[in-house]
Each structure stands twice: as C-alpha cells, then as structure tokens.
Amino acid sequence: MSEPDPKPKLSKETLLPLLAAHVMEHGLGEASLRPLAKAAGTSDRMLIYHFGNKEQLIIDLLGYIAAIYSAALDAGMGPERAATRQECASRILAMSREPMMQTFMVLWWEIVAGSARGLPGYNDAAEAMMTKQLQWLEQQMPADDPDPAGGARYLMTLLEGSLMLGTVGHARTAREALLASELAGPSLGD
Amino acid sequence: MSEPDPKPKLSKETLLPLLAAHVMEHGLGEASLRPLAKAAGTSDRMLIYHFGNKEQLIIDLLGYIAAIYSAALDAGMGPERAATRQECASRILAMSREPMMQTFMVLWWEIVAGSARGLPGYNDAAEAMMTKQLQWLEQQMPADDPDPAGGARYLMTLLEGSLMLGTVGHARTAREALLASELAGPSLGD
C-alpha cells in the first residue's frame, strides 16, 4: 500500500483503472461519486469534469471493465485447444475458481441485474462479455469436435447456469448437473 | 385503479403485498422508504415502526417474495407430469415467457446480485426459490424418467443459464444451446 500516485496527469485513461478496482471491491450499486473519487485520489468535482456526469462515468467504466475482462480471457487462453469437451469445461471452471474471477463474478451479477433493468451501459457491457466468452470457449473446443460453435454455446449456457446456482448456494445442484451432462469429470470442486 | 384501501388495519401482513408490488415494478436497488411507504399508502415512519428498520423490511420482503414465487409455481403446476424431458423444458420456458414472470425475472437478477454480495436476506430468498423450482421441476419430470432428480438438476442448470443469456441479449445463443441439448424442440421462442 503506497501513496496513490502523487500527480499522474488526471484523465479518463488514468482514472478508469482506479475506478474499476474500487468497483470490483465494493460493487456498482453503492458506487457514489465521492467514494469513487477518493479511491482514485481525486474529488467528485473532477470525476464530473472528466466524464460529464455519473451516468456517463458508469457507461465508460462498464466498457472498461468489459475490455479488461476480454483481455483477461485472452491472457488465460491456453496455447493449445482442449482435447475433449470435458477438458474444455474443466478449464473454464478452473478459471472461475481463481480469486480474481470470484471477485469478478460478484460484480458480474450486478451487471446482469442492471442489464435486465435496462440501465444504460449495462446491457452493452454484458453482451460484449458474453460474446467474448463465447469466442474464447469456441477456440478452446477440441479440434476434432463435430460442432465447435454449437458446443461452445451449449457449454457456456450450462456453465453460466452452474455459476449462478453456485453463487446462490446451490453449488451441489450445479455440480451434479454438470456430472449428469457428462461434461465434467468427478474431480469437480464447487 | 381504485383508492388504496381507506383504513385496512396496517400490519406486516397487509403491507407486504403492496411493498412487493412496488418492488416488482421498480426494483430493489432503488427501493427507499418514502416511495415504498407511498406505494403502501403510509409513511416511512410506519414502515420503520412495523419492521424495525429498513434492513429487516427488506429481509421480510424477500421472504414474502420467495413465498409468493413458491405459490405461483404450485399454481402453475400442471395436473400431470410431462411425457418427455423436452416437454418438461417447454413447460417451464412457457411459464418464463408470461409477463408476470418476465417482470419477476428482472427482480430475480437483483436478488442473485444481492446474494453474491452477501446482503442480508438475499441469499436465503434466492436459495429457497431455487430449491422450490428444483422440486417443481422434479415433479414435472416424466414418470418413466430414469433419473428424475438428476434430470431436474440438469434441466434447471441449463434453463437458468438460458434465462441469463436471454436477459443479457444472447437469446439466440441460449436458444441454440437448448436445441443442441436436445431438450427443446424447434418451436422455441426466445
């Protein structure tokens, strides 16, 4: 924990990472200007100055979060495809168990909720992240898979259902569902 | 739209339905005492009086919402079981397309988000609703199904993933995933 950068030339680009870090930890619902500003080492006054208003700030922030999510998927992409659909499922489940992804999942459901409510920016971000995840999954599918695109869609749907059930206290339900789908071996954690 | 009941003996029991109606329409995130009170025909003063504080009000409200969700599932239960897993999936998808369920889904994702964040009451409500839905699904499974419990878990996981993708703008992804799972016929809407 060092001092928050003395004078790093305030701008959207320098602010967004700090804002995103705060939102990852504290959530979008309780994100008000003054705490956000404090986390970024500025004042609410400057956030409004750089983003225009809070709505635009949230929109930009969601776009940024979608971008870093995409980059994280790219970084986490194994050099070679999975050998089987099971292995493919295992890979993404392994990723989702990492602490950073756990933190992200908490934020993710807020984005889904905002998207369902029609809040500006939320749906764009959610759709972009799901599109990216779908592409990622498709590239991870076995080379000899008869239908990589369809398999990726099926896999993603099942996994997203699993993740939701997991966060809601039905991890056992989700785990057994994956076992029944024959997409996961018996080595699944929760 | 008639006058909001002149003097209907204020109590938790009479308040909760009115509060729930307001929350169904406007969401949980923006639910503050004064608008809630207005929707129930009272004052914030009385909400605090009857529920103690806002946190307890939300907890009670979530419990009430879980109860009416459960009752709605019971009411929507066909008299006989489905003939096939496909039909079982079709039934629940048909239910989820009804306007009331659409409204409910928007609220549902807020509950999931709150549960992920650890807000008091949210996880209990979400878990209860998923448990109920699982029971409902299991009772709807074909009588000759080799594994009704496992099938219900699998079906629910896949359907919840579908619903999430649908609200996020990936209805096509979800639809094609269901087709690939051979759990749904070609007559699926979105």
Add this chain to the structure above:
DNA sequence: AACGCAATGTAGCGACTGCTACAAGAGCGA
C-alpha cells in the same frame, strides 16, 4: 510579460437517505 485556456480546489445547493423525538388519538381494562 501578457494573455488564454484547460485543469483543479473550495464551498455549497437542493433533494433525498434512514431514522427519531414528541405528541396526539384510539381503544381498553380497572
């Protein structure tokens, strides 16, 4: 040096937040 403009600090506005102090009415038992 003088100007001009972008960036920033200070202070505050009006609206809203959850919640509370205080008092008054209503019904009820003694």
Add this chain to the structure above:
DNA sequence: TCGCTCTTGTAGCAGTCGCTACATTGCGTT
C-alpha cells in the same frame, strides 16, 4: 373516569446524493 398501551401524524436531524458556481493555479503561445 382514569390511566395504559398500541398506533399514527408532524417535524425534523444528520448525513449523503449528484452536481455547480466561483475562484485559482499552471502552462503554452504570442
């Protein structure tokens, strides 16, 4: 009738919200 408790209304408090008016700083251009 007297008190007592339950319920309700009125008013307001301290805090936070998004946002803005105004002044100041600093730096590049002329």
